[in-house]
Amino acid sequence: MERAEIEAGVIAILAQQLLLPPSEIASDATVAELGLDSLGKVEAIFALEERFDIHVPFNANEPDQPDFDFSSVPSIVAGVERLIAQQTE
Amino acid sequence: MRRVVVTGVGTVNALAKDVPGTFRAFREGRCGIGPLGFRDADRLSVRIGAEVRGWRPEDHFAAGELPLLDRVTQYALVAGSEAVAMAELPGGLGARGGVILGTAAGGIQTWEDNYRAVFQEGRNRVSPLVVPRLMHNAPASHLSIRHGLTGPVLSVSSACASANHAMGLALQQIRLGAADVMLTGGAEAMLCFGGIKAWEGLRVLAPDACRPFSLGRKGMVIGDGAGVLVFEAEEHARARGARILAEVAGFAMTSDARDIVAPTPEGAAEAMRAALADGGLAAEDVGYINAHGTGTLANDRAEAAAIRAVFPQPPPVSSTKAMHGHAIGATGALEALAVILALTEGILPPTIGLQAPDPDCDLDVVAHVARPVRVTAALSNAFAFGGLNAVLAFRQA
Structure with missing residues (x-):
């Protein structure tokens, strides 16, 4: 899957949680500035897993998230890319 | 009454x-x-x-x-x-x-x-x-x-x-x-x-x-x-000459009315204050708190803040969930047993599995091993998803 396609998918999922049009989410936006709450975050992760058929290692009790960096659009895209690549290895 | x-x-x-x-x-x-x-x-x-x-x-x-x-x-x-x-x-x-x-x-x-x-x-x-x-x-x-x-x-x-x-x-x-x-x-x-x-x-x-x-x-x-x-x-x-284990001194319940999952310290603190008042207890009477202590970031920080807001000098606190797990709708009853052990035998059950104290949970946590302390009154906290807080106060018989 191309990076652009993953990025579009990630932005679409965040947009749905934030009730925003995807065009209003910049490709370098951070999750903090978008204002996603904790329940929105776990819903977005669920949507990522369903959309890309991956398992995202994410625990809401680990603020620094060593296994999956959910802090910005680029970090989420990179994480999804890595998980897709791991699956096809 | x-x-x-x-x-x-x-x-x-x-x-x-x-x-x-x-x-x-x-x-x-x-x-x-x-x-x-x-x-x-x-x-x-x-x-x-x-x-x-x-x-x-x-x-x-x-x-x-x-x-x-x-x-x-x-x-x-x-x-x-x-x-x-x-x-x-x-x-x-x-x-x-x-x-x-x-x-x-x-x-x-x-x-x-x-x-x-x-x-x-x-x-x-x-x-x-x-x-x-x-x-x-x-x-x-x-x-x-x-x-x-x-x-x-x-x-x-x-x-x-x-x-x-x-x-x-x-x-x-x-x-x-x-x-x-x-x-x-x-x-x-x-x-x-x-x-x-x-x-x-x-x-x-x-x-x-x-x-x-x-x-x-x-x-x-x-x-x-x-x-x-x-x-x-x-x-x-x-x-009827029954053996009395402890007095159920007080109870209070509050609702955060804020978020369906994230707790607020204010709702928890108000439930503790009201349970003390219902039981005719002052904060300094309480010698032990069996915390809700789920082991999540959100609960433990909010609960620690709530305890500090109610108790100028917080008593020893433990969460027995590290032993019996979070038994959800039964957990308060298992934790009431821990409180009864504290009141009847002067033994505070420990919080096992503690690796290092979290500075954001600034409490006297009874860690690793049980602590022998004579206790005359104790609280048992429960804070549910949905923002519902229910606190019981027990007193030595």
């Missing part, structure tokens, strides 16, 4: 299938958490829980009774029999006795088994006993039938605060004069595939251990079990 006391306790949980065994585990700081053994556990991403291991229903029930009894009801009945026997309750209580029991998921295993049968296996029929087996009030009703209690009987469901709400309402029934004796507490049997699959989605379960108030904690670990306490009007207990 009538005073209310505890004259009997009973339990089945991951630590032991009775109170003496559970108290021993509390004193020793033993952990009841282990690998999950139920059907399809290999399809879960979280594989640990505090199961009641080696549970053999046929040891406790006749074959003819079992089709009506989900595990949640089995646990409640076995715990109830132990509590009633300890209290040496007289027969014939009738309408002067009742049952108020908490449960969050009721007969979830029965839902699961029968959904499997119709959806997965394509069967077109289920047992006619499915409804009476899965209903939330089944544990309370079976306790009422077994012990002949025909007064106030109902079930209470408020997620992780169910048992504390149940015990608070039971206290109020006796104070009101609606009953002299109430069996109360909670029962839960959520450790099945569907139960954990649902929790997994929230990303709050720990994969390794429950470490309340500790740096490096990764969340909660679900447990199963039941705790049943006999609450009794003090004059009723004294008139």
Whole structure:
């Protein structure tokens, strides 16, 4: 899957949680500035897993998230890319 | 106002299938958490829980009774029999006795088994006993039938605060004069595939251990079990020469009315303050707090802030969930047992698994090993999803 396609998918999922049009989410936006709450975050992760058929290692009790960096659009895209690549290895 | 006391306790949980065994585990700081053994556990991403291991229903029930009894009801009945026997309750209580029991998921295993049968296996029929087996009030009703209690009987469901709400309402029934004796507490049997699959989605379960108030904690670990306490009007207990374990001094409940999952310190603090006031206690009277202490970031920080807001000098605090797991709708009843151990034997059960104190939870946490301290009054906190807070205050008899 191309990076652009993953990025579009990630932005679409965040947009749905934030009730925003995807065009209003910049490709370098951070999750903090978008204002996603904790329940929105776990819903977005669920949507990522369903959309890309991956398992995202994410625990809401680990603020620094060593296994999956959910802090910005680029970090989420990179994480999804890595998980897709791991699956096809 | 009538005073209310505890004259009997009973339990089945991951630590032991009775109170003496559970108290021993509390004193020793033993952990009841282990690998999950139920059907399809290999399809879960979280594989640990505090199961009641080696549970053999046929040891406790006749074959003819079992089709009506989900595990949640089995646990409640076995715990109830132990509590009633300890209290040496007289027969014939009738309408002067009742049952108020908490449960969050009721007969979830029965839902699961029968959904499997119709959806997965394509069967077109289920047992006619499915409804009476899965209903939330089944544990309370079976306790009422077994012990002949025909007064106030109902079930209470408020997620992780169910048992504390149940015990608070039971206290109020006796104070009101609606009953002299109430069996109360909670029962839960959520450790099945569907139960954990649902929790997994929230990303709050720990994969390794429950470490309340500790740096490096990764969340909660679900447990199963039941705790049943006999609450009794003090004059009723004294008139029959019953052994009094502790006084149920006060209760209060509040709602955050803010977020469906994230707790606020204010709602928890107000429940603690109001429970103290209801029990005629000052903050400095309290020698121990059994915390809700789930081991999630959100709960532990909010609870620590709430305790500091209520107590200028917080007393020792522990969360026994690291031992018996988070038994959701039953957990308050298991934790009431920990409080009774503190009041009757002067032993504060520990918070095991603590790796390093979290500076954001600035409390005197009883860590690793039980602490011998004479305690005259104690609080037991429960703070549920949905923002519901229920706090009980107990006093030495």
